[in-house]
Amino acid sequence: MKNVMKLSAAAVLAAAFGLTACSSAPEAPAPAPEAAVTSGVDAAAEAALPDAIRDAGVIRAAAGIPYPPFILLDGEEQSGLDPDLARALGEKLGVEIKISHQAFETVIPSLQAKKFDIIMSGMNDTVEREGTLNFIEEIYAGFSIVVKQGNPEGIKTLEDLCGHPVAVQKASAQLTLLEELADTCAAEGKGELVIQQLPTAQDPQTALKAGRVVAFPVDAPVAAYTVATAGDGKDFENVEDPEHPAGINPVYTGIGTLKENTELTEALRLAMQALIEEGVYQDILESHNLGHLATERAIVNGASTEG
Structure with missing residues:
Protein backbone atom coordinates (compact mmCIF):
# COMPACT_ATOMS: atom_id res chain seq x y z
CA MET A 1 0.00 0.00 0.00
CA LYS A 2 2.88 2.39 0.81
CA ASN A 3 4.39 1.77 -2.60
CA VAL A 4 1.11 2.66 -4.22
CA MET A 5 0.94 5.90 -2.24
CA LYS A 6 4.51 6.80 -3.22
CA LEU A 7 3.76 6.20 -6.87
CA SER A 8 0.62 8.32 -6.64
CA ALA A 9 2.52 11.15 -4.99
CA ALA A 10 5.21 10.94 -7.62
CA ALA A 11 2.57 11.07 -10.31
CA VAL A 12 1.00 14.10 -8.68
CA LEU A 13 4.36 15.86 -8.48
CA ALA A 14 5.11 15.02 -12.11
CA ALA A 15 1.75 16.36 -13.18
CA ALA A 16 2.31 19.50 -11.15
CA PHE A 17 5.72 20.05 -12.76
CA GLY A 18 4.15 19.36 -16.14
CA LEU A 19 1.46 21.96 -15.58
CA THR A 20 4.07 24.44 -14.39
CA ALA A 21 6.15 23.81 -17.47
CA CYS A 22 3.14 24.27 -19.74
CA SER A 23 2.04 27.46 -18.04
CA SER A 24 5.49 29.01 -18.42
CA ALA A 25 5.77 28.12 -22.13
CA PRO A 26 5.82 31.22 -24.38
CA GLU A 27 2.56 31.98 -26.18
CA ALA A 28 2.46 31.86 -29.98
CA PRO A 29 2.99 35.36 -31.37
CA ALA A 30 -0.09 37.12 -32.73
CA PRO A 31 -0.15 37.46 -36.51
CA ALA A 32 1.37 40.69 -37.73
CA PRO A 33 -1.14 43.24 -39.02
CA GLU A 34 -1.27 43.72 -42.77
CA ALA A 35 0.79 46.62 -44.08
CA ALA A 36 -1.19 49.71 -45.05
CA VAL A 37 -1.70 50.30 -48.78
CA THR A 38 -2.42 54.03 -48.45
CA SER A 39 -1.03 57.00 -46.53
CA GLY A 40 -3.81 56.64 -43.99
CA VAL A 41 -7.07 58.32 -43.02
CA ASP A 42 -8.33 61.22 -45.13
CA ALA A 43 -9.75 63.71 -42.63
CA ALA A 44 -12.42 65.09 -44.96
CA ALA A 45 -13.64 61.64 -46.00
CA GLU A 46 -13.76 60.43 -42.39
CA ALA A 47 -15.66 63.54 -41.27
CA ALA A 48 -18.28 63.03 -44.00
CA LEU A 49 -19.23 59.57 -42.72
CA PRO A 50 -22.62 59.17 -41.06
CA ASP A 51 -22.24 59.05 -37.26
CA ALA A 52 -23.79 55.56 -37.09
CA ILE A 53 -21.16 54.11 -39.42
CA ARG A 54 -18.29 55.93 -37.76
CA ASP A 55 -19.42 54.63 -34.38
CA ALA A 56 -19.88 51.07 -35.68
CA GLY A 57 -16.46 51.13 -37.36
CA VAL A 58 -17.68 49.10 -40.32
CA ILE A 59 -19.41 49.56 -43.68
CA ARG A 60 -21.39 46.47 -44.68
CA ALA A 61 -21.03 45.73 -48.41
CA ALA A 62 -23.23 43.36 -50.40
CA ALA A 63 -21.79 41.39 -53.32
CA GLY A 64 -22.75 38.43 -55.44
CA ILE A 65 -19.76 36.17 -54.76
CA PRO A 66 -17.89 35.08 -56.79
CA TYR A 67 -17.85 37.57 -59.65
CA PRO A 68 -14.30 37.63 -61.06
CA PRO A 69 -12.35 39.80 -61.50
CA PHE A 70 -14.36 41.99 -59.13
CA ILE A 71 -14.41 39.42 -56.34
CA LEU A 72 -13.16 35.83 -56.01
CA LEU A 73 -13.19 33.38 -53.11
CA ASP A 74 -10.52 30.89 -52.06
CA GLY A 75 -11.92 29.20 -48.98
CA GLU A 76 -12.76 32.15 -46.74
CA GLU A 77 -10.22 34.43 -48.41
CA GLN A 78 -11.58 37.14 -50.70
CA SER A 79 -9.54 38.61 -53.54
CA GLY A 80 -10.12 40.72 -56.61
CA LEU A 81 -10.69 44.35 -57.52
CA ASP A 82 -13.43 45.08 -54.98
CA PRO A 83 -11.73 43.58 -51.89
CA ASP A 84 -8.59 45.55 -52.78
CA LEU A 85 -10.55 48.77 -53.24
CA ALA A 86 -12.55 48.08 -50.09
CA ARG A 87 -9.38 47.80 -48.05
CA ALA A 88 -7.91 51.01 -49.50
CA LEU A 89 -11.15 52.97 -49.13
CA GLY A 90 -11.52 51.67 -45.58
CA GLU A 91 -8.07 53.02 -44.71
CA LYS A 92 -9.06 56.43 -46.03
CA LEU A 93 -12.33 56.40 -44.07
CA GLY A 94 -10.92 54.93 -40.87
CA VAL A 95 -13.38 52.02 -40.87
CA GLU A 96 -13.51 48.44 -42.16
CA ILE A 97 -15.45 47.71 -45.33
CA LYS A 98 -16.70 44.16 -44.93
CA ILE A 99 -17.95 42.40 -48.07
CA SER A 100 -20.53 39.61 -47.66
CA HIS A 101 -22.46 37.50 -50.13
CA GLN A 102 -25.93 38.49 -51.32
CA ALA A 103 -27.53 37.13 -54.50
CA PHE A 104 -27.04 39.79 -57.17
CA GLU A 105 -30.73 40.14 -58.03
CA THR A 106 -31.47 40.97 -54.38
CA VAL A 107 -28.64 43.36 -53.55
CA ILE A 108 -30.79 46.48 -53.95
CA PRO A 109 -33.62 45.15 -51.74
CA SER A 110 -30.98 44.18 -49.17
CA LEU A 111 -29.90 47.84 -48.95
CA GLN A 112 -33.49 49.00 -48.68
CA ALA A 113 -34.00 46.51 -45.83
CA LYS A 114 -30.93 48.00 -44.05
CA LYS A 115 -29.14 44.65 -44.15
CA PHE A 116 -26.20 46.33 -45.92
CA ASP A 117 -24.88 49.86 -46.37
CA ILE A 118 -23.42 49.65 -49.89
CA ILE A 119 -23.25 47.40 -52.95
CA MET A 120 -19.79 46.36 -54.17
CA SER A 121 -20.70 43.83 -56.82
CA GLY A 122 -19.47 45.10 -60.19
CA MET A 123 -22.86 46.76 -60.71
CA ASN A 124 -23.32 48.82 -63.88
CA ASP A 125 -24.60 52.35 -63.35
CA THR A 126 -27.79 53.00 -65.34
CA VAL A 127 -30.18 55.95 -65.29
CA GLU A 128 -32.91 53.58 -64.13
CA ARG A 129 -30.84 52.33 -61.19
CA GLU A 130 -29.99 55.92 -60.28
CA GLY A 131 -33.65 56.31 -59.37
CA THR A 132 -32.86 54.21 -56.29
CA LEU A 133 -29.08 54.37 -55.92
CA ASN A 134 -26.15 56.73 -56.09
CA PHE A 135 -23.02 55.31 -57.73
CA ILE A 136 -19.42 56.11 -56.83
CA GLU A 137 -17.78 54.95 -60.03
CA GLU A 138 -14.94 52.41 -60.07
CA ILE A 139 -14.33 51.88 -63.80
CA TYR A 140 -15.67 52.79 -67.25
CA ALA A 141 -16.12 49.72 -69.43
CA GLY A 142 -18.46 48.16 -71.94
CA ASN A 249 -21.69 50.38 -75.12
CA PRO A 250 -19.26 51.39 -72.36
CA VAL A 251 -20.85 52.38 -69.05
CA TYR A 252 -19.71 53.19 -65.56
CA THR A 253 -19.52 50.45 -62.94
CA GLY A 254 -19.50 51.54 -59.35
CA ILE A 255 -20.28 51.25 -55.67
CA GLY A 256 -23.99 51.68 -54.94
CA THR A 257 -25.49 53.55 -51.99
CA LEU A 258 -29.13 54.32 -51.27
CA LYS A 259 -30.25 57.59 -52.86
CA GLU A 260 -31.06 59.21 -49.54
CA ASN A 261 -27.71 58.22 -47.98
CA THR A 262 -25.95 61.35 -49.22
CA GLU A 263 -23.43 61.50 -46.36
CA LEU A 264 -22.07 58.04 -47.12
CA THR A 265 -22.02 58.79 -50.86
CA GLU A 266 -19.92 61.91 -50.27
CA ALA A 267 -17.59 60.12 -47.86
CA LEU A 268 -16.91 57.41 -50.42
CA ARG A 269 -16.42 59.99 -53.19
CA LEU A 270 -13.84 61.85 -51.10
CA ALA A 271 -12.08 58.59 -50.22
CA MET A 272 -11.99 57.52 -53.87
CA GLN A 273 -10.61 60.91 -54.90
CA ALA A 274 -7.88 60.58 -52.28
CA LEU A 275 -6.94 57.16 -53.71
CA ILE A 276 -6.83 58.61 -57.22
CA GLU A 277 -4.57 61.47 -56.14
CA GLU A 278 -2.22 59.10 -54.31
CA GLY A 279 -1.98 56.78 -57.32
CA VAL A 280 -3.26 53.86 -55.23
CA TYR A 281 -6.45 53.59 -57.32
CA GLN A 282 -4.50 53.24 -60.57
CA ASP A 283 -2.11 50.73 -58.99
CA ILE A 284 -5.01 48.55 -57.84
CA LEU A 285 -6.61 48.56 -61.29
CA GLU A 286 -3.26 47.80 -62.96
CA SER A 287 -2.77 44.82 -60.66
CA HIS A 288 -5.99 43.34 -62.11
CA ASN A 289 -5.16 44.26 -65.73
CA LEU A 290 -7.91 46.91 -65.68
CA GLY A 291 -5.78 50.04 -65.76
CA HIS A 292 -7.17 51.14 -69.14
CA LEU A 293 -10.66 51.31 -67.60
CA ALA A 294 -9.77 53.88 -64.91
CA THR A 295 -11.58 57.17 -64.33
CA GLU A 296 -9.55 60.38 -64.02
CA ARG A 297 -11.48 61.66 -61.00
CA ALA A 298 -14.01 60.41 -58.49
CA ILE A 299 -17.41 60.49 -60.23
CA VAL A 300 -20.87 60.14 -58.75
CA ASN A 301 -23.75 58.98 -61.02
CA GLY A 302 -21.80 58.96 -64.26
CA ALA A 303 -24.70 57.51 -66.24
CA SER A 304 -26.73 60.71 -65.90
CA THR A 305 -24.07 63.37 -65.30
CA GLU A 306 -21.43 62.24 -67.81
CA GLY A 307 -23.83 61.28 -70.60
Whole structure:
Protein backbone atom coordinates (compact mmCIF):
# COMPACT_ATOMS: atom_id res chain seq x y z
CA MET A 1 0.00 0.00 0.00
CA LYS A 2 2.88 2.39 0.81
CA ASN A 3 4.39 1.77 -2.60
CA VAL A 4 1.11 2.66 -4.22
CA MET A 5 0.94 5.90 -2.24
CA LYS A 6 4.51 6.80 -3.22
CA LEU A 7 3.76 6.20 -6.87
CA SER A 8 0.62 8.32 -6.64
CA ALA A 9 2.52 11.15 -4.99
CA ALA A 10 5.21 10.94 -7.62
CA ALA A 11 2.57 11.07 -10.31
CA VAL A 12 1.00 14.10 -8.68
CA LEU A 13 4.36 15.86 -8.48
CA ALA A 14 5.11 15.02 -12.11
CA ALA A 15 1.75 16.36 -13.18
CA ALA A 16 2.31 19.50 -11.15
CA PHE A 17 5.72 20.05 -12.76
CA GLY A 18 4.15 19.36 -16.14
CA LEU A 19 1.46 21.96 -15.58
CA THR A 20 4.07 24.44 -14.39
CA ALA A 21 6.15 23.81 -17.47
CA CYS A 22 3.14 24.27 -19.74
CA SER A 23 2.04 27.46 -18.04
CA SER A 24 5.49 29.01 -18.42
CA ALA A 25 5.77 28.12 -22.13
CA PRO A 26 5.82 31.22 -24.38
CA GLU A 27 2.56 31.98 -26.18
CA ALA A 28 2.46 31.86 -29.98
CA PRO A 29 2.99 35.36 -31.37
CA ALA A 30 -0.09 37.12 -32.73
CA PRO A 31 -0.15 37.46 -36.51
CA ALA A 32 1.37 40.69 -37.73
CA PRO A 33 -1.14 43.24 -39.02
CA GLU A 34 -1.27 43.72 -42.77
CA ALA A 35 0.79 46.62 -44.08
CA ALA A 36 -1.19 49.71 -45.05
CA VAL A 37 -1.70 50.30 -48.78
CA THR A 38 -2.42 54.03 -48.45
CA SER A 39 -1.03 57.00 -46.53
CA GLY A 40 -3.81 56.64 -43.99
CA VAL A 41 -7.07 58.32 -43.02
CA ASP A 42 -8.33 61.22 -45.13
CA ALA A 43 -9.75 63.71 -42.63
CA ALA A 44 -12.42 65.09 -44.96
CA ALA A 45 -13.64 61.64 -46.00
CA GLU A 46 -13.76 60.43 -42.39
CA ALA A 47 -15.66 63.54 -41.27
CA ALA A 48 -18.28 63.03 -44.00
CA LEU A 49 -19.23 59.57 -42.72
CA PRO A 50 -22.62 59.17 -41.06
CA ASP A 51 -22.24 59.05 -37.26
CA ALA A 52 -23.79 55.56 -37.09
CA ILE A 53 -21.16 54.11 -39.42
CA ARG A 54 -18.29 55.93 -37.76
CA ASP A 55 -19.42 54.63 -34.38
CA ALA A 56 -19.88 51.07 -35.68
CA GLY A 57 -16.46 51.13 -37.36
CA VAL A 58 -17.68 49.10 -40.32
CA ILE A 59 -19.41 49.56 -43.68
CA ARG A 60 -21.39 46.47 -44.68
CA ALA A 61 -21.03 45.73 -48.41
CA ALA A 62 -23.23 43.36 -50.40
CA ALA A 63 -21.79 41.39 -53.32
CA GLY A 64 -22.75 38.43 -55.44
CA ILE A 65 -19.76 36.17 -54.76
CA PRO A 66 -17.89 35.08 -56.79
CA TYR A 67 -17.85 37.57 -59.65
CA PRO A 68 -14.30 37.63 -61.06
CA PRO A 69 -12.35 39.80 -61.50
CA PHE A 70 -14.36 41.99 -59.13
CA ILE A 71 -14.41 39.42 -56.34
CA LEU A 72 -13.16 35.83 -56.01
CA LEU A 73 -13.19 33.38 -53.11
CA ASP A 74 -10.52 30.89 -52.06
CA GLY A 75 -11.92 29.20 -48.98
CA GLU A 76 -12.76 32.15 -46.74
CA GLU A 77 -10.22 34.43 -48.41
CA GLN A 78 -11.58 37.14 -50.70
CA SER A 79 -9.54 38.61 -53.54
CA GLY A 80 -10.12 40.72 -56.61
CA LEU A 81 -10.69 44.35 -57.52
CA ASP A 82 -13.43 45.08 -54.98
CA PRO A 83 -11.73 43.58 -51.89
CA ASP A 84 -8.59 45.55 -52.78
CA LEU A 85 -10.55 48.77 -53.24
CA ALA A 86 -12.55 48.08 -50.09
CA ARG A 87 -9.38 47.80 -48.05
CA ALA A 88 -7.91 51.01 -49.50
CA LEU A 89 -11.15 52.97 -49.13
CA GLY A 90 -11.52 51.67 -45.58
CA GLU A 91 -8.07 53.02 -44.71
CA LYS A 92 -9.06 56.43 -46.03
CA LEU A 93 -12.33 56.40 -44.07
CA GLY A 94 -10.92 54.93 -40.87
CA VAL A 95 -13.38 52.02 -40.87
CA GLU A 96 -13.51 48.44 -42.16
CA ILE A 97 -15.45 47.71 -45.33
CA LYS A 98 -16.70 44.16 -44.93
CA ILE A 99 -17.95 42.40 -48.07
CA SER A 100 -20.53 39.61 -47.66
CA HIS A 101 -22.46 37.50 -50.13
CA GLN A 102 -25.93 38.49 -51.32
CA ALA A 103 -27.53 37.13 -54.50
CA PHE A 104 -27.04 39.79 -57.17
CA GLU A 105 -30.73 40.14 -58.03
CA THR A 106 -31.47 40.97 -54.38
CA VAL A 107 -28.64 43.36 -53.55
CA ILE A 108 -30.79 46.48 -53.95
CA PRO A 109 -33.62 45.15 -51.74
CA SER A 110 -30.98 44.18 -49.17
CA LEU A 111 -29.90 47.84 -48.95
CA GLN A 112 -33.49 49.00 -48.68
CA ALA A 113 -34.00 46.51 -45.83
CA LYS A 114 -30.93 48.00 -44.05
CA LYS A 115 -29.14 44.65 -44.15
CA PHE A 116 -26.20 46.33 -45.92
CA ASP A 117 -24.88 49.86 -46.37
CA ILE A 118 -23.42 49.65 -49.89
CA ILE A 119 -23.25 47.40 -52.95
CA MET A 120 -19.79 46.36 -54.17
CA SER A 121 -20.70 43.83 -56.82
CA GLY A 122 -19.47 45.10 -60.19
CA MET A 123 -22.86 46.76 -60.71
CA ASN A 124 -23.32 48.82 -63.88
CA ASP A 125 -24.60 52.35 -63.35
CA THR A 126 -27.79 53.00 -65.34
CA VAL A 127 -30.18 55.95 -65.29
CA GLU A 128 -32.91 53.58 -64.13
CA ARG A 129 -30.84 52.33 -61.19
CA GLU A 130 -29.99 55.92 -60.28
CA GLY A 131 -33.65 56.31 -59.37
CA THR A 132 -32.86 54.21 -56.29
CA LEU A 133 -29.08 54.37 -55.92
CA ASN A 134 -26.15 56.73 -56.09
CA PHE A 135 -23.02 55.31 -57.73
CA ILE A 136 -19.42 56.11 -56.83
CA GLU A 137 -17.78 54.95 -60.03
CA GLU A 138 -14.94 52.41 -60.07
CA ILE A 139 -14.33 51.88 -63.80
CA TYR A 140 -15.67 52.79 -67.25
CA ALA A 141 -16.12 49.72 -69.43
CA GLY A 142 -18.46 48.16 -71.94
CA PHE A 143 -19.42 44.56 -72.45
CA SER A 144 -18.08 41.77 -74.63
CA ILE A 145 -19.67 38.74 -76.24
CA VAL A 146 -18.08 35.46 -75.13
CA VAL A 147 -18.29 32.49 -77.51
CA LYS A 148 -16.73 29.04 -77.67
CA GLN A 149 -13.12 28.82 -78.79
CA GLY A 150 -13.04 29.05 -82.57
CA ASN A 151 -16.38 30.93 -82.67
CA PRO A 152 -18.21 28.07 -84.46
CA GLU A 153 -21.36 30.15 -85.09
CA GLY A 154 -19.38 33.02 -86.60
CA ILE A 155 -20.73 35.63 -84.19
CA LYS A 156 -19.28 39.03 -85.08
CA THR A 157 -21.86 41.54 -83.85
CA LEU A 158 -24.68 41.68 -81.34
CA GLU A 159 -27.22 41.25 -84.17
CA ASP A 160 -25.62 37.92 -85.09
CA LEU A 161 -27.17 36.50 -81.93
CA CYS A 162 -30.62 36.59 -83.58
CA GLY A 163 -31.98 33.08 -84.08
CA HIS A 164 -29.78 31.61 -81.35
CA PRO A 165 -30.06 30.78 -77.64
CA VAL A 166 -27.96 33.03 -75.41
CA ALA A 167 -27.33 33.16 -71.66
CA VAL A 168 -27.21 36.11 -69.29
CA GLN A 169 -27.14 36.63 -65.54
CA LYS A 170 -30.42 37.69 -63.97
CA ALA A 171 -30.84 41.42 -63.25
CA SER A 172 -27.73 42.35 -65.25
CA ALA A 173 -27.61 45.36 -67.55
CA GLN A 174 -27.06 43.00 -70.50
CA LEU A 175 -30.48 41.43 -69.91
CA THR A 176 -32.27 44.66 -70.86
CA LEU A 177 -30.11 44.96 -73.96
CA LEU A 178 -30.89 41.39 -75.01
CA GLU A 179 -34.62 41.89 -74.46
CA GLU A 180 -34.52 44.91 -76.76
CA LEU A 181 -32.51 42.92 -79.30
CA ALA A 182 -35.05 40.07 -79.15
CA ASP A 183 -37.78 42.50 -80.20
CA THR A 184 -35.62 43.72 -83.08
CA CYS A 185 -34.80 40.17 -84.20
CA ALA A 186 -38.50 39.31 -84.32
CA ALA A 187 -39.52 42.56 -86.06
CA GLU A 188 -36.88 42.11 -88.77
CA GLY A 189 -37.57 38.39 -89.26
CA LYS A 190 -34.09 37.35 -88.20
CA GLY A 191 -35.24 34.48 -86.00
CA GLU A 192 -36.06 34.17 -82.33
CA LEU A 193 -33.46 35.19 -79.78
CA VAL A 194 -33.95 32.80 -76.86
CA ILE A 195 -32.68 34.32 -73.61
CA GLN A 196 -31.74 32.06 -70.72
CA GLN A 197 -31.69 34.06 -67.48
CA LEU A 198 -29.39 32.36 -64.98
CA PRO A 199 -28.82 33.12 -61.29
CA THR A 200 -25.03 33.43 -60.88
CA ALA A 201 -22.19 34.94 -62.87
CA GLN A 202 -20.69 31.47 -63.53
CA ASP A 203 -23.88 29.92 -64.90
CA PRO A 204 -23.71 31.51 -68.40
CA GLN A 205 -20.23 30.12 -69.03
CA THR A 206 -21.38 26.69 -67.83
CA ALA A 207 -24.29 26.86 -70.29
CA LEU A 208 -21.98 27.90 -73.11
CA LYS A 209 -19.47 25.14 -72.39
CA ALA A 210 -22.29 22.57 -72.32
CA GLY A 211 -23.57 23.76 -75.70
CA ARG A 212 -26.94 24.98 -74.39
CA VAL A 213 -26.25 28.48 -75.74
CA VAL A 214 -23.99 29.92 -78.43
CA ALA A 215 -22.80 32.98 -76.50
CA PHE A 216 -23.22 35.19 -73.48
CA PRO A 217 -22.68 38.94 -73.21
CA VAL A 218 -21.00 40.14 -70.03
CA ASP A 219 -19.02 43.11 -68.74
CA ALA A 220 -15.68 43.43 -70.53
CA PRO A 221 -13.57 42.90 -67.36
CA VAL A 222 -15.46 39.70 -66.57
CA ALA A 223 -15.21 38.52 -70.17
CA ALA A 224 -11.46 39.09 -70.26
CA TYR A 225 -10.96 37.14 -67.03
CA THR A 226 -13.21 34.29 -68.16
CA VAL A 227 -11.51 33.90 -71.52
CA ALA A 228 -8.04 33.98 -69.94
CA THR A 229 -8.75 31.45 -67.19
CA ALA A 230 -11.50 29.00 -68.23
CA GLY A 231 -9.93 25.73 -69.33
CA ASP A 232 -6.50 27.35 -69.08
CA GLY A 233 -7.59 29.79 -71.76
CA LYS A 234 -8.76 27.09 -74.19
CA ASP A 235 -12.54 27.10 -73.68
CA PHE A 236 -13.71 30.50 -74.86
CA GLU A 237 -12.85 33.60 -76.82
CA ASN A 238 -14.08 37.19 -77.03
CA VAL A 239 -15.80 38.60 -80.09
CA GLU A 240 -13.32 41.35 -80.88
CA ASP A 241 -14.60 44.82 -81.77
CA PRO A 242 -11.68 47.08 -82.84
CA GLU A 243 -13.92 50.16 -82.71
CA HIS A 244 -14.68 49.56 -79.02
CA PRO A 245 -11.47 48.52 -77.20
CA ALA A 246 -13.14 49.12 -73.81
CA GLY A 247 -16.13 47.03 -74.87
CA ILE A 248 -19.49 47.61 -76.56
CA ASN A 249 -21.69 50.38 -75.12
CA PRO A 250 -19.26 51.39 -72.36
CA VAL A 251 -20.85 52.38 -69.05
CA TYR A 252 -19.71 53.19 -65.56
CA THR A 253 -19.52 50.45 -62.94
CA GLY A 254 -19.50 51.54 -59.35
CA ILE A 255 -20.28 51.25 -55.67
CA GLY A 256 -23.99 51.68 -54.94
CA THR A 257 -25.49 53.55 -51.99
CA LEU A 258 -29.13 54.32 -51.27
CA LYS A 259 -30.25 57.59 -52.86
CA GLU A 260 -31.06 59.21 -49.54
CA ASN A 261 -27.71 58.22 -47.98
CA THR A 262 -25.95 61.35 -49.22
CA GLU A 263 -23.43 61.50 -46.36
CA LEU A 264 -22.07 58.04 -47.12
CA THR A 265 -22.02 58.79 -50.86
CA GLU A 266 -19.92 61.91 -50.27
CA ALA A 267 -17.59 60.12 -47.86
CA LEU A 268 -16.91 57.41 -50.42
CA ARG A 269 -16.42 59.99 -53.19
CA LEU A 270 -13.84 61.85 -51.10
CA ALA A 271 -12.08 58.59 -50.22
CA MET A 272 -11.99 57.52 -53.87
CA GLN A 273 -10.61 60.91 -54.90
CA ALA A 274 -7.88 60.58 -52.28
CA LEU A 275 -6.94 57.16 -53.71
CA ILE A 276 -6.83 58.61 -57.22
CA GLU A 277 -4.57 61.47 -56.14
CA GLU A 278 -2.22 59.10 -54.31
CA GLY A 279 -1.98 56.78 -57.32
CA VAL A 280 -3.26 53.86 -55.23
CA TYR A 281 -6.45 53.59 -57.32
CA GLN A 282 -4.50 53.24 -60.57
CA ASP A 283 -2.11 50.73 -58.99
CA ILE A 284 -5.01 48.55 -57.84
CA LEU A 285 -6.61 48.56 -61.29
CA GLU A 286 -3.26 47.80 -62.96
CA SER A 287 -2.77 44.82 -60.66
CA HIS A 288 -5.99 43.34 -62.11
CA ASN A 289 -5.16 44.26 -65.73
CA LEU A 290 -7.91 46.91 -65.68
CA GLY A 291 -5.78 50.04 -65.76
CA HIS A 292 -7.17 51.14 -69.14
CA LEU A 293 -10.66 51.31 -67.60
CA ALA A 294 -9.77 53.88 -64.91
CA THR A 295 -11.58 57.17 -64.33
CA GLU A 296 -9.55 60.38 -64.02
CA ARG A 297 -11.48 61.66 -61.00
CA ALA A 298 -14.01 60.41 -58.49
CA ILE A 299 -17.41 60.49 -60.23
CA VAL A 300 -20.87 60.14 -58.75
CA ASN A 301 -23.75 58.98 -61.02
CA GLY A 302 -21.80 58.96 -64.26
CA ALA A 303 -24.70 57.51 -66.24
CA SER A 304 -26.73 60.71 -65.90
CA THR A 305 -24.07 63.37 -65.30
CA GLU A 306 -21.43 62.24 -67.81
CA GLY A 307 -23.83 61.28 -70.60
